[in-house]
Amino acid sequence: METETVRLLATMGTIIIGTIAPAVSIGWIGSHAADAIGRNPEAASKVQTAMILSAAFAEAIAIYALVTALIIKFV
Amino acid sequence: MSAGQETPIKEMPTETGLSAETQTTQVEHEGGGPHISLKAEPIFHIGSFAVTNSLILATLILVLFSSIAIFARKKIKIIPGKLQNVFEFFLEFILDMMDSVLGDRRKSEKYLPLIATIFIFVMFSNWFGLLPGVGSIMFYGEETAPLLRAPSADLNFTLALAVVTVLTVNLLGAFAIGAFRYAGKFLNFSNPINFFVGIIELVSEGARMISFSFRLFGNIFAGEVLLAIVGFLAPYLVPLPFLFLEVFVGAIQALIFSMLALVFVAIAITDHHGPEDAKHEPAH
């Protein structure tokens, strides 16, 4: 295989694998936050804050994967 | 994502026999494919400084909002007009959101300018990229490129916003609990574990900048690519749901950006010993 092909495949693999975990975890976070709000609607604002924060942290993993993919692609 | 841009560059010279440099831009339009570029293109130069299309739109937004603010300033009254009412409603929304995190109206009012400006600027940067004409009106200068480009779809803009936000958050933290105490969060020589935690904190500040900037850039740029490709495949009515989705994503991303900045402010201004307290503290 040429270097270019390997590079493309590596980029693809990085972004594919790197987005699986954040996708699952964001779904998990959202569902549990909805559960929590449903159980205790008065705490909605607190739950929301924690939810957005953890969703952002989970999403950060996907972003690191994106950055890594870009680095593999261009460097 | 730039594969579509790269392949014609490589293929065309062999077909036409012309040099890649002169043909690059023409090819994209003659081929009829959507114009997708990872970076913002320069429109004109001031000296050696290349002014890009996203910088133009960002400056336009700045001028628009500044002039609205300056001209509306005289009209601010106890009994609000329409514009003032809208703006007050928006500020109350932001203040309520801040109250839920900071738990104190005075603190909310103190940090309101940073959070509200981030929200406004990011949201309108996202939305302006969806306006008809932005991205579709071409400028045939030294390079053929769209005259305007959503600022959020340019990494310079998002990175600048992220760096400014993180630096401001750290400055606010230093002002709130004292520079020396605040520095102790990063440089702690009391024991090896604390030292290591401090180093991790320092690294996480950098990671915050990266995740801030790439989150916004990724979402908005992906939205632009999506709209361009859907518009290319089915130009009429089909892109409409995607357009709605992008409007929603634009608002949500602005909310997330400002919310995260707010949470980081809340963490930075609370005097604490470990990150555990800080996460619980702002929720009270």
Add this chain to the structure above:
Amino acid sequence: MSDLIHQLGIDWRLFLSQAANFLLLLVVLRIFAYKPILRILEERRKKIQEGLAKAEEADQKLAEVNVIAVHKMKEADQKALDMLRQTEIKAKEFEAELLLQAKQKEAELLKNAEMIIAGKAEEAREEIHKNAVSFVKSVLVKTVEMDPKAIDEKLIAEAAKKKLS
């Protein structure tokens, strides 16, 4: 790395100008929008508070005034009643006085009338007496004249005459 930065289009001048854009917007909005709006919001809140406080005060005052008014009304009623009662009493007194006076006058009138009647009776008796004397005298004279022998009787009549005068 520099290749990546170039591919992503990161340029320090663009970066700085975008940062300057943001900071400029922050400063402009802070001076021209947030501060005045926050001040106005604060002012409005204060005004509403003041207005509410004033309304409450007014309500309280109104209630006080109402209480006072009721009190005054009662007082006035009381006074009017008192006055009525007093006038009644006075009227009764006056009536009694009038009655007394009327009785007195009646009595006086009665007395006068009695006196007049008594006087008249006296006069009548005197007249009757006079008439009787003259009648007796004439009767005596007549009898003397008719019976010349009754000189003794003439003496007796003279004696009676003397006695009467």
